[in-house]
Amino acid sequence: MxxxxxxxxxxxxxxxxxxxxxxxxxxxxxxxxxxxxxxxxxxxxxxxxxxxxxxxxxxxxxxxxxxxxxxxxxxxxxxxxxxxxxxxxxxxxxxxxxxxxxxxxxxxxxxxxxxxxxxxxxxxxxxxxxxxxxxxxxxxxxxxxxxxxxxxxxxxxxxxxxxxxxxxxxxxxxxxxxxxxxxxxxxxxxxxxxxxxxxxxxxxxxxxxxxxxxxxxxxxxxxxxxxxxxxxFVGTLNIIDAIVVDPAANTIRIGDNIITLREPIGAFAQGDTVSIALRPEAGSLSESATGDTALTGTVVSTHFLGSVVRTRFTVGANQISFDMFNAPDKVLPQPGETVTLRFAASDLLVVKE
CATH class of the missing domain: 3.40.50.300 (P-loop containing nucleotide triphosphate hydrolases)
Known part of the structure; x- marks a missing residue:
């Protein structure tokens, strides 16, 4: 007991x-x-x-x-x-x-x-x-x-x-x-x-x-x-509104990006809006980054925070933040630039209200 x-x-x-x-x-x-x-x-x-x-x-x-x-x-x-x-x-x-x-x-x-x-x-x-x-x-x-x-x-x-x-x-x-x-x-x-x-x-x-x-x-x-x-409430987290494309196949659309989730979304119907969570540290802009999923969008701003550089970019109606470790020779994303964030599908979570 x-x-x-x-x-x-x-x-x-x-x-x-x-x-x-x-x-x-x-x-x-x-x-x-x-x-x-x-x-x-x-x-x-x-x-x-x-x-x-x-x-x-x-x-x-x-x-x-x-x-x-x-x-x-x-x-x-x-x-x-x-x-x-x-x-x-x-x-x-x-x-x-x-x-x-x-x-x-x-x-x-x-x-x-x-x-x-x-x-x-x-x-x-x-x-x-x-x-x-x-x-x-x-x-x-x-x-x-x-x-x-x-x-x-x-x-x-x-x-x-x-x-x-x-x-x-x-x-x-x-x-x-x-x-x-x-x-x-x-x-x-x-x-x-x-x-x-x-x-x-x-x-x-x-x-x-x-x-x-x-x-x-x-x-x-x-x-x-x-x-x-x-x-x-816990940590910094992107809450992304996505549209269900095919609940049987676990596919969603974020902006112009079609993504297949690892987590089942059978409870939703085609066309429903579903909330998806993604940690800022989950992704990378490197073309050599490992990951089976990507989001492409336009840079809004880049903030230097010391050991970390935080960039915000828009994907459809969503504004998403991602973090990179700072390095003296790192070229930072600039506003208006198109970038592709690569990460694993398992990093995306369906969150309940």
Missing amino acids: SFLVLDGIKKSFGQTQVVKDFHMAIERGEFVSFLGPSGCGKTTVLRMIAGFENPSDGTIVINGRNQSGLKTSQRNIGMVFQAYALFPNMSVFDNVAFGLKVAGMSKADIDTRVKEMLRLIGLEHLSDRYPYQMSGGQQQRVALARALAPKPQVLLLDEPLSALDAKIRVSLREEIRQIQMKLGITTVFVTHDQEEALSISDRIVVMNAGRADQIGTPSEIYNRPATRFVAS
Whole structure:
């Protein structure tokens, strides 16, 4: 049986339903990220796991025990908040020790455990400092140590990196993942940052309007988006409107280009418009490029982005972007130029609305 099970979870505030029939099973030691825009319900799901909110319907089971009716203090859950929520009048040592004191642990055991946690986050030399004397990244490490000190069965992180600058965010998210893997603790991480979710998760839940649009590994979410929302929200993706030519033969028309898809489109009729997804990095302009499919169109613009050059070109009514690695001697496509983008038919995905 899975370690953390969310079965038919719903949550309404008045007449507004913010979480709609949510199902998921999380394995022991798994790192799962809830990804989505503001207002999609991801933090509400997290708060229901923690016990800060009660589901309007459905059950939450942790390690075989139904959590209904249990207070937050009875669930043995560690929580890290976006705003750190450290006690300003307590030193680093006392902040980390707080939960252990509440649990009635002996002074000697508290001292041992707090020192262990501070070593884990690399801040044992700052045990006597107060939160106001520390950087945002250091404060968030202390918040993580405080959450982990009582040895919770589940760790919940609610956008813990959003208040930090970009460089600190990258290093701290890697530290969080390393600590999680070392401890083997089941972890749920809420974020609106797709790069964060893709880089550290075992699985990702992409949430949209209170529902899980797709649950899968980072590779599955990125390479095989299940819906138009997932396709547009995760990474940069071209959504192309194509006309079905022959559903039995899986052929479509994009501009003047006739293409045979690998994915069956039998559910569509001849003349229907179907949405096709293509990643910008999938194609190449090289005549020697391997690939069984091509699109020919007219260049609109070329943007130099450092290591990558992004070009947009029109194919029929569609404007499509593609990326090339930069090279000092590379001749860049110019506006008005006709180009042919070559790629594999398997790179084209039919996306649901």
